[in-house]
Amino acid sequence: xxxxxxxxxxxxxxxxxxxxxxxxxxxxxxxxxVINFAQAGQAVLTTYIGxxxxxxxxxxxxxxxxxxxxxxxxxxxxxRFFMRPIFKRVKSGPIVMIAPVVAxxxxxxxxxxxxGFVWGITNQSIExxxxxxxxxxxxxxxxxxxxxxxxxxxxxxxxLLLTLLFQRTNVGLALRASAYSPEIAKLSGIxxxxxxxLGWALAGAFGGxxxxxxxxxxxxxxxxxxxxxxxxxxxxxIGGLESLFGAFAGGMVLGFAIIFSTTxxxxxxxFPTAFIVLIIVLLVxxxxxxxxxxxxxx
Amino acid sequence: MKKAGKVHKPTxxxxxxxxxxxxxxxxxxxxxRVGELELYQGSFVATYALxxxxxxxxxxxxxxxxxxxxxxxxxxxxxxxxxxxxAGWHPVIGLIMSALIAGVFGLILGLVxxxxxxxxxxxxxxxxxxxxxxxxxxxxxxxxxxGIAFDVGPAPARFGEDFSQYKWxxxxxxxxxxxxxxxxxxLLSSRYGxxxxxxxxxxxxxxxxxxxxxxxxxxxFAISSGVAGLSGGLLVMLISGVSPSAFPLSLSFSLLGAAVxxxxxxxxxxxxxxxxxxxxxxxxxxxxxxxxxxxxLTTVLPGFLVSALLILAVVFTPNGPGHLLKKHH
Numbered sequence: 030x031x032x033x034x035x036x037x038x039x040x041x042x043x044x045x046x047x048x049x050x051x052x053x054x055x056x057x058x059x060x061x062x063v064i065n066f067a068q069a070g071q072a073v074l075t076t077y078i079g080x081x082x083x084x085x086x087x088x089x090x091x092x093x094x095x096x097x098x099x100x101x102x103x104x105x106x107x108x109r110f111f112m113r114p115i116f117k118r119v120k121s122g123p124i125v126m127i128a129p130v131v132a133x134x135x136x137x138x139x140x141x142x143x144x145g146f147v148w149g150i151t152n153q154s155i156e157x158x159x160x161x162x163x164x165x166x167x168x169x170x171x172x173x174x175x176x177x178x179x180x181x182x183x184x185x186x187x188x189l190l191l192t193l194l195f196q197r198t199n200v201g202l203a204l205r206a207s208a209y210s211p212e213i214a215k216l217s218g219i220x221x222x223x224x225x226x227l228g229w230a231l232a233g234a235f236g237g238x239x240x241x242x243x244x245x246x247x248x249x250x251x252x253x254x255x256x257x258x259x260x261x262x263x264x265x266x267i268g269g270l271e272s273l274f275g276a277f278a279g280g281m282v283l284g285f286a287i288i289f290s291t292t293x294x295x296x297x298x299x300f301p302t303a304f305i306v307l308i309i310v311l312l313v314x315x316x317x318x319x320x321x322x323x324x325x326x327x
Numbered sequence: 328m329k330k331a332g333k334v335h336k337p338t339x340x341x342x343x344x345x346x347x348x349x350x351x352x353x354x355x356x357x358x359x360r361v362g363e364l365e366l367y368q369g370s371f372v373a374t375y376a377l378x379x380x381x382x383x384x385x386x387x388x389x390x391x392x393x394x395x396x397x398x399x400x401x402x403x404x405x406x407x408x409x410x411x412x413x414a415g416w417h418p419v420i421g422l423i424m425s426a427l428i429a430g431v432f433g434l435i436l437g438l439v440x441x442x443x444x445x446x447x448x449x450x451x452x453x454x455x456x457x458x459x460x461x462x463x464x465x466x467x468x469x470x471x472x473x474g475i476a477f478d479v480g481p482a483p484a485r486f487g488e489d490f491s492q493y494k495w496x497x498x499x500x501x502x503x504x505x506x507x508x509x510x511x512x513x514l515l516s517s518r519y520g521x522x523x524x525x526x527x528x529x530x531x532x533x534x535x536x537x538x539x540x541x542x543x544x545x546x547x548f549a550i551s552s553g554v555a556g557l558s559g560g561l562l563v564m565l566i567s568g569v570s571p572s573a574f575p576l577s578l579s580f581s582l583l584g585a586a587v588x589x590x591x592x593x594x595x596x597x598x599x600x601x602x603x604x605x606x607x608x609x610x611x612x613x614x615x616x617x618x619x620x621x622x623x624l625t626t627v628l629p630g631f632l633v634s635a636l637l638i639l640a641v642v643f644t645p646n647g648p649g650h651l652l653k654k655h656h
Contacts, residue, residue: 132637138637259453266447266450270446297464
């Protein structure tokens with residue numbers, strides 16, 4: 030029974046972090062039709078910035094704020110000064126689908142190389158702001174701590190803010206309109222290019238949040254987020270890539286599947302579970318669980 | 328081999344065979360003239376060129392973006408290692424098994440992949456690339472983290488006493504790559520290869536012309552997997568053993584990068600791609616020793632150079648270096 034409760038709780042907190050990364054990927058996909066592999070680099074970079082803030086001031090909370098803001102700035106800069114020129118350049122030919130993906134892969138490598146050069150490639154660590162010791166239930170210590178609870182709260186708040194932004198504000202309307210039909214949005218007077226950059230900025234902020242919440246408990250090094258990126262991507266694909274709620278649900282599905290299979294069957298099933306869940310979802314619904322009914326032809 | 332298949336004049340199979348034999352003969356002469364290190368690096372060039380061929384075939388010709396090529400190489404590597412180490416078969420059979428088993432695996436995977444497009448396919452193959460090598464830890468027969476030996480043995484005695492192990496590696500990898508690439512080049516210049524291009528450029532029109540798109544995508548996946556499997560077998564032959572860590576995700580990325588750098592839409596650049604992958608760490612090393620950088624710089628510079636090359640290739644020659652010379656509508 031204790032094992033079951035532990036599994037449920039850890040699934041929630043792991044799934045929440047996968048969901049953050051998935052949302053970062055979906056935000057970029059909706060705005061520019063690109064899978065942003067550089068997101069792993071962006072998230073590591075903002076976490077290193079947060080790490081530096083912690084070294085200087087000792088405050089995790091200040092570091093978290095700085096990481097999220099710098100994530101947004103980096104995302105916007107990448108879109109405005111890197112992706113947009115590439116889209117302008119590569120307009121025709123069969124490469125159109127592949128070029129942006131390859132460009133983000135290249136960007137990932139460059140960001141990681143720069144991080145390795147500036148901060149070094151040795152493992153660093155970030156102390157969690159609250160206790161990481163597990164709670165006690167019925168006399169046994171479980172693998173769920175105040176920190177895990179904090180992660181859940183943060184993800185819930187971030188989701189709520191994002192939903193409010195998308196559903197209740199004009200900016201959100203512009204974001205949805207540009208994702209749904211860029212041409213019509215442009216005709217209605219929406220500055221689609223700026224809205225795209227905003228999408229990248231939001232994604233960068235979510236990546237920054239994901240990085241800062243993920244690293245306590247793991248080590249920080251230039252490739253630290255590669256795994257999280259892959260899991261976030263899988264979660265986003267499970268959710269159908271288009272839907273923010275789908276990304277959240279995909280993260281949770283993945284979290285539960287991974288934690289339950291590693292708890293009850295074998296700890297080595299971490300990656301195989303992710304793959305099998307993805308294959309099952311795609312075989313049953315090739316466009317993901319929460320894909321919109323009308324596909325806009327990716 | 329680079330000269331095979333001129334753009335405007337169709338090259339016949341016989342002419343192409345002659346060119347390949349000529350190229351192989353050149354390599355043979357070259358192999359006698361260079362040192363051990365060059366032979367070893369040459370073997371890697373041949374192996375990577377073959378792996379890049381599999382990427383070009385799959386992504387360039389059939390339009391399926393796969394990030395899981397390293398996983399298929401791993402399948403081939405394990406199949407070959409098991410045939411040689413456990414079953415005790417001849418190394419040649421082992422390498423054939425590498426291609427065969429990976430091909431069958433690719434066929435099954437291709438049946439799933441053909442239903443997916445764009446990012447969904449990329450996601451699935453990415454998941455495969457990270458999950459498959461870790462599966463090796465599950466089965467004791469696959470040797471867990473330590474892996475299993477892949478030993479092709481020393482060169483036959485009839486080649487003489489001073490025929491080194493590295494020269495033997497070079498012969499095997501160059502010959503295997505040449506034969507495989509010859510086969511692929513012929514396949515692509517056949518009617519079959521033209522249907523590949525038709526499906527990539529316009530799947531709907533291809534389907535209307537009576538091409539079975541799904542079947543073609545599946546077969547492209549299977550053939551590409553077979554090629555990747557053989558290169559995986561060759562790769563672990565060069566490092567004498569197969570383990571999960573020999574096939575990191577970064578290998579898939581590097582191969583895709585090299586394929587883009589040298590042109591996704593023809594096979595003429597694959598040797599160049601192999602050279603690039605082998606040369607970049609060397610260039611980075613000599614750069615660092617010249618400007619006297621730190622250890623950090625030595626570690627990160629190769630990754631930086633590959634990535635920078637990737638971006639430059641996308642920005643300046645998105646359709647490959649060949650397209651700079653060709654008029655395109």
